[in-house]
Amino acid sequence: MKQSVIEKYNVPVPRYTSYPPANYFREMGEEELVNAIRQSNAANDRNLSFYFHLPFCRHLCHYCACNSYAMRSTEVVDNYLKAVHQEIDLVFPLLEKDRKVSQIHFGGGSPTAMRPAVIKEFNDHILSNFQTIERPEIAIECHPGYLSLADWQALVDAGFTRMSIGIQDFDEQVLHTVNRRPTQEPIEDIFALLRNGGIKINLDFLYGLPGQTAEKFAYNIERAIALQPERLVLFSYAHVPWLKKQQLILEKAGLPTPEEKERIFTTAEQMLTDAGYVRIGMDHFVRPDDELYQAVTTKQLHRNFQGYCTRRTTAQVYAFGVTGISQLETAYAQNTKDIDEYISMVNNGVLPVKKGYTLTAEEQKTRDFIEQLMCNYHVTLDEDTLERYRTKLLHIEADGIISLNGQSVAMTTEGMPFVRNVAAAIDPLMEHTTKSFSKPI
Structure with a gap:
């Protein structure tokens, strides 16, 4: 993976041992x-x-x-x-x-x-x-x-x-x-x-x-x-x-x-x-x-x-x-x-x-999405979630971190170390967070 991509994604994000963290x-x-x-x-x-x-x-x-x-x-x-x-x-x-x-x-x-x-x-x-x-x-x-x-x-x-x-x-x-x-x-x-x-x-x-x-x-x-x-x-x-x-x-x-x-x-x-x-x-x-x-x-x-x-x-x-x-x-x-x-x-x-x-019902849904992604490197999003985060996900796909196929989001082999970043991209709580986290690498 290009060094520029590593540097781009080696930023603080949650470890997602729970959702919310x-x-x-x-x-x-x-x-x-x-x-x-x-x-x-x-x-x-x-x-x-x-x-x-x-x-x-x-x-x-x-x-x-x-x-x-x-x-x-x-x-x-x-x-x-x-x-x-x-x-x-x-x-x-x-x-x-x-x-x-x-x-x-x-x-x-x-x-x-x-x-x-x-x-x-x-x-x-x-x-x-x-x-x-x-x-x-x-x-x-x-x-x-x-x-x-x-x-x-x-x-x-x-x-x-x-x-x-x-x-x-x-x-x-x-x-x-x-x-x-x-x-x-x-x-x-x-x-x-x-x-x-x-x-x-x-x-x-x-x-x-x-x-x-x-x-x-x-x-x-x-x-x-x-x-x-x-x-x-x-x-x-x-x-x-x-x-x-x-x-x-x-x-x-x-x-x-x-x-x-x-x-x-x-x-x-x-x-x-x-x-x-x-x-x-x-x-x-x-x-x-x-x-x-x-x-x-x-x-x-x-x-x-x-x-x-x-x-x-x-x-x-x-x-x-x-x-x-x-x-x-x-x-x-x-x-x-x-x-x-x-x-x-x-x-x-x-x-x-x-x-x-x-957790609200919406947060329970997000928890399930992030758990699937973190565990199986793959998640199928509902239409509303996909539409909300489509632009972010397309940018991540362009960097070779994920592949998108309809509502399916799958980590690439090279992108696996940055699964936390992808989870953060579909996390509503991360849109305006002031919390501190560790880096993935």
């Missing part, structure tokens, strides 16, 4: 959330997805833009964990009991900064109250710098079916620069243990960090291909120092140029494609026997705050813990970010919601 959320009270939860029982998609936000980290990585916090005292951590169980008990009476669990996901922070026994208690709390669909996905994000082989085995025994291992980079100098601990155990030993337990494995990498080049990053991909994870994810580092001041440290260390960052990705993409992996969405690569591949071929791919998932396992999301965002049929709701306030509110029997967004 989270920075459009506004104040929301408990009554509004309770109404949204009750309404969720009548939605077409009645499966249940539960998300647990365990926010503590033993060490804070400089690149992190997540809602993470340094480890607090044992007393605060214990009180927090008790409060999460209490929040579950506040929500469960609002859910109809014939609904089934299709997905459970643990994120953070680093959920594996907690003891595996603590994590198992949350799984048990959910699964003792609701039945599951056949083959539910029970997943957790793992920091390999925290876990011994005994810990990995305990997570297997806790009932997980998928684990995402946050490698980020195998180069210990890169990890040192960004203040991340390297893997505690040899990655080959971890894979052998998890494979023996029947666990599906994601390997997560982060590109765009100081010290990374296309040639150096290729070593990560070579090593990953040898391990043969079901899924491999190449997350683009989002540089948002106006939100996360610690990221300024990485500016001083020297970030790759946009051109080098694109070269890192395209080199990795070619290596993975040559090895038989198939690209899914913006940043996932999967083996052809993986369920995500089957989903994309049948246009059943879905996306939420936890990442790409299938229509079989996806559901409305009910989030527990600080900053957790519930994604319901008609609304989003985000819990308070303050740990002490969270504990206090839940202890007083109050759902700890602070912000959220109730």
